[in-house]
Each structure stands twice: as C-alpha cells, then as structure tokens.
Amino acid sequence: MRLPIILVASLFAMPALADSPVVEVVTATKSGGTWSFNVTVRHGDAGWDHYADGWEIAAPDGTQLGYRKLLHPHDNEQPFTRSLSGVEIPQDIGTVIVRAHDSVHEWGEPVAFKLP
Numbered sequence: 001m002r003l004p005i006i007l008v009a010s011l012f013a014m015p016a017l018a019d020s021p022v023v024e025v026v027t028a029t030k031s032g033g034t035w036s037f038n039v040t041v042r043h044g045d046a047g048w049d050h051y052a053d054g055w056e057i058a059a060p061d062g063t064q065l066g067y068r069k070l071l072h073p074h075d076n077e078q079p080f081t082r083s084l085s086g087v088e089i090p091q092d093i094g095t096v097i098v099r100a101h102d103s104v105h106e107w108g109e110p111v112a113f114k115l116p
Helices: 002-013
Strands: 022-031 034-042 052-058 064-069 080-087 095-102 111-114
Touching: 022 095, 022 111, 034 052, 034 064, 034 095, 052 080, 064 080
Parallel strands: none
Antiparallel strands: 022 034, 034 080, 052 064, 052 095, 095 111
C-alpha cells in the first residue's frame, strides 16, 4: 500500500515542464545603419526553474548579430513581445534567423525572417 502513495506524492513534487520556446511573430525596421526588431515568443514559463530567457538574431551562417536577454519569467504574459534595437546587419544579408532560448531546453526551432 505504501508504494502507490509514494509514487503519487513524487509526481506532484515534479516541476511543470514546458516545451521549447516558439518565435511567433517578427517585425523589423531599419533606421540609419541599424535595425530594430520586435519578436513575439510563446513559452509555457513555469517560474524561475523554466522560462524563456532570451532570443537572438543571427546571420544564415549562424553568426549572432544581436541578442535580447529576458530577465524574468513571463508566466502570466503569453505570448509576449520584446524589442531589440541597434542590430547591425551586413548589407549582403537579406534574411536573418530568429530563435528563442529557454533555461532548460536551450534553443527553440529557428525561424527564417526576410528583411523588409
């Protein structure tokens, strides 16, 4: 009789698990020689133990061009949008890769974004 009780108790003690973060929407504007990005991310944040903690703009070869660190969980704000400005993108790049990061799974699926 004790075993089922122990198993049930251990299941309730496990942290809630969220999937990898998903980039849902990307917009970009160029001002002068730099770009500003607005990125909307969806993630099942579960407090400080598992949350979306950043996103990046990268060149097609994987070179990171910009990174937006997210400083806290967004448990009650899903999806959420954050901005990053001052991103320098070489003129010969017409498409960038955007992907979000979380504190457990690391990088989510990359999204190709064609610059306007």
